Amino acid sequence: MNHLFTPLGLEALQKLAQAKALLAFDYDGTLAPIHREPSRAHIRRETESLLTELAEHWPLAIISGRSLADLHTRIPFPCRALVGNHGMEGLGLPLEEAATLTALWHAELLELCKDFRDVLIENKTYSLSVHYRTSLDRRQRKTDLLALFDRLQPRPRLLPGKFVMNVVPPGLPHKGxxxxxxxxxxxxxxxxxxxxxxxxEDVFALADPRILSIRVGHHLASQASFFLQDQKEIDLLLRHLLRLPTSESS
Ligand SMILES: [Mg+2]
Structure with missing residues (x-):
């Protein structure tokens, strides 16, 4: 993994600007700083204004774990595509079975977690996000939750996040x-x-030569090619993209 603002990364960005490139972003922890209460996470004003300007020159897309309905309320700049629920919602796929399964798991987990007051179960219609950020012993709570998820049938696809476990129906498209x-x-x-x-990582692991993959935060195990130091560096990246001559302008 290389830092994006090194000669190798800058060269990759330049090549991207010359192609007809789609700029796709995750939402939480990427465009918007993580908030203790997920419903209160929002894009900073400066980032929003850079994205609005960028949308005039590049096609933009958001691929998030949030539900599509939730995303629609959070994206104030023009986007070519919004994809929710970790890649499955917004692409025109039939999701009735996923909705039935999610409702079933939701009812089951509400019962199983009723003694965990520090656990918040977010029902996103086609998947669940089980938050344990406010727990005093997060490690223990995660272990407790994993044991509970083991009891769900059929076995969900579990996607760990930052003090959240995403419980996703199996066999559906991921972000990649x-x-x-x-x-x-x-x-x-x-x-x-x-x-x-x-x-x-479902995108990073594709190792698709068409995709320039960048992770917010360095992580040894990540399969992304480049990283930004932290979420604040997003504005540097957006400003840099705005300065690059695109295929339209050259
Ligand atoms: Mg994220």
Whole structure:
């Protein structure tokens, strides 16, 4: 993993600007700083204004773990595509079975977690996010939750996040599949993808030569090619992209 603002990273960005590249972003921890209460996370004003300007020159997309309905209320700049629920919602797939399963798991987990007052179960219709950020012993709570998830049938796909476990129906597209789908749908030959978490590794692990993968925060085990030091560096990246001559302008 190299820092993005090194000669290698800057060269990759320059190449991207010359292609018809899609700029795709995760939301929480990437565009928006993580908030203790997930409902209160929002994009900083400066980031928002840079994205608004960027949208005039580049196709933008958001691929998030949030529900699509939630994302729609949070994205004030023009986006070509919004994809929710870790890559499965917004691509026109039939999701009735996922909704039925999620409702079933939700009822089951509400019962199983009733003694855990520090656990918040967020129902996103097609998947659940089980937050334990406010727990005083997060390690223990995570162990407790994993034992409970073991009891769910069929076995969910578990996507760990930052003090959240995402409980996802198996066999549906992940963020990597969604981005490849968007590349085709938007008629783009390259993409940049920026994410910060385990669910974003589904994109990084594709090792698709068309995708420039960037992680927010260095992590030895990540398969992203580049990293930004922290979430605040997002504005530096957006400003840099705005300065690059694109295929339209050259
Ligand atoms: Mg994230």
């Amino acid at each position: 599949n969604a981005l490849q789908e968007l590349l085709a749908a938007q008629n783009c030959v390259q993409a940049l993808f920026l994410g910060d978490d385990v669910t974003d």
